[in-house]
Amino acid sequence: MVLFSCAGIAAARSSMARSEEDRHLHFEGQTDCEPAPLPTVRHSSSHVMAQAVKQLFPDVKLAIGPAIEDGFYYDFAKSEPFTPEDLNRIEQRMREIVQKDLPFVREEMPREAAVRFFESRGEPFKVEILKGIDALSVSLYRQGDFVDLCRGPHVPATGHIKAFKLLSSSGAYWRGSEKNPMLQRIYGTAWLTQEELDRHLWRLEEAKKRDHRKLGRELDLFVFQDVSPGAPFWLPKGMVIFRELERFWREVHDARGYQEISTPILVNRRLWEESGHWEHYRENMFLVEVEEQVFGLKPMNCPESTYVYRHHLRSYRDLPLRLSELGRLHRFERSGTLAGMFRVRQFTQDDAHIYCRPDQLQSEITGVLEIVQLLYGAFGFEPRFFLSTKPDKGMGDPALWEQAETALREALVKRDLPHEVRAGEGAFYGPKIDVVISDVLGRDWQLATIQLDFVMLPERFGLEYIDADGQAKRPVAIHRAIYGSFERFVGILTEHFAGAFPTWLAPVQARVLPVSEKIAAYGRSVFDRLRDAGIRVELDDRNEKLGYRIREAQLQKLPYMLIVGARESQEGTVSLRRRTGEDVGAVPVDRLCADLVAEVASRSVSLTVGRS
């Protein structure tokens, strides 16, 4: 159940991956995989893999093997995990099976017969699946000596599998429940052509290179320490990025009537009881006992923002009230779920709660969408929008739901934003818009959410305003976050840009490199000029060869290197080198300064200095 979904930070999950697994696990739909070429090849690859495994390890039991996003897996019951050498052997055997071009043959048999068949073959998981379904007749697919319970479809023969590779193995629970025995899962990837496979493998390789945990350490942005798992230590350079994001965010919000607040991190249990977190969310909260009172570290900002709302008696004239808060939150996440900046226990949410009248909803949503486009545009992200509507369990006045969903839809239309509807996927307290972006490697990230709330804050905390008719009325609350969390967002940006941040975000924007000590004075004067202009500039006048210092600046991915020697010192120029390796040549210091300032002010994603 989705509760208190105050701008959740969960990664977007592929709906396809979900359904392909569910088809197998729960016999949903008519087939075991999407009957399109790519899922079919992947599904067939998983059968070939199972065949290879059965040949090499006759004692393993078969569980399930669906196609998933980018590939396939198969789960086996086996006492020992598969080793990397095992995977090599299995992959080799798969290639032999492909070589033989064995046809996939479909057979039908009564369910009861199938139960006996799989019992006789010693496949308890297949039997369990068969006993759980109510079909009279089921289908099997056979290729060579291998046969599996399966609804297909499959490629005509194993020779149609052209481009695949096994990737990894690990434990996975039978039917996805930690109460069930653990199986051994092997993941593979399969594509229609070798080119697509190569490209996918390149992407995996590239993602590894861009890992923000590695880059964060190498570029001195942030580190994790044993003493506080799931909570980053922001280093000076990482903090520059954090502060620039904050600055940008505040600029945008200040200009749009938001009022920033800051509420306590440590709050008495009474508040959490009032908000319902104590009942529904306690196991994810860090609790502290002092003087016989229990306090909780806030996992969300929303309850406390209502205290700010209630500080005054509100008039309809006060609305909308837009209260923003960069709140530091703590959520207890199970140890095995932490993952760098992507899944943390402490993070800073760029939160805001808008309290408004129902008739103001559309314009408020429109305003939030504008902010989303503005903030994401700066990074070159193209947001996609998902509108989630009333679920069966939705609470509150149906007319209000209707009005709110219309407001959300019209706000999207008004800003000319195409969107996908996720019917019935809204929270019980209101409909929402989720925003997803794709990074440069094509990975999807859910960042912003805009959630309407008729129930949680307004009802539980008894929020009111006095309307024009003198009557007390209930406002609607809008929960929204744009970056989601600074931690996760910086992690995403780090991988998206591979550490080569746009100049406005770069911890060091330029470095002056005097060719030798003879040029030290001029180097310092250039450095001073830029620093006075507000540029984050460094002077590297160490007693090292130019090539050595360039290499270091290059590895640190500094946008600009400013090389100065006798020539430049005479002409009042610098020799400009970009981190891309381009040698731009001599640029007068005046122009350099003006261009740099302009590039930073415009928050350009590309390096523009010296292009004019």
Add this chain to the structure above:
RNA sequence: GCUGGCGUAGCUCAGAGGUAGAGCGGCUGCCUUGUAAGCAGCGGGUCGGGGGUUCGAAUCCUCUCGCCAGCUCCA
């Protein structure tokens, strides 16, 4: 939390019962530097932590903490 893997110098890693190693980084000196690594020398470690086995433990056993992959979870 579960399954498996891994914790050795700031970083990347070698060492697998017998006196803790390398490369890079750091420091010092020489060189006086022109677009991705000049040369030499010197420091640097309770081998994640606790307990055990052993004459002797980085190495074997055990507990624990953390990290990685996947599962589960993600309000």
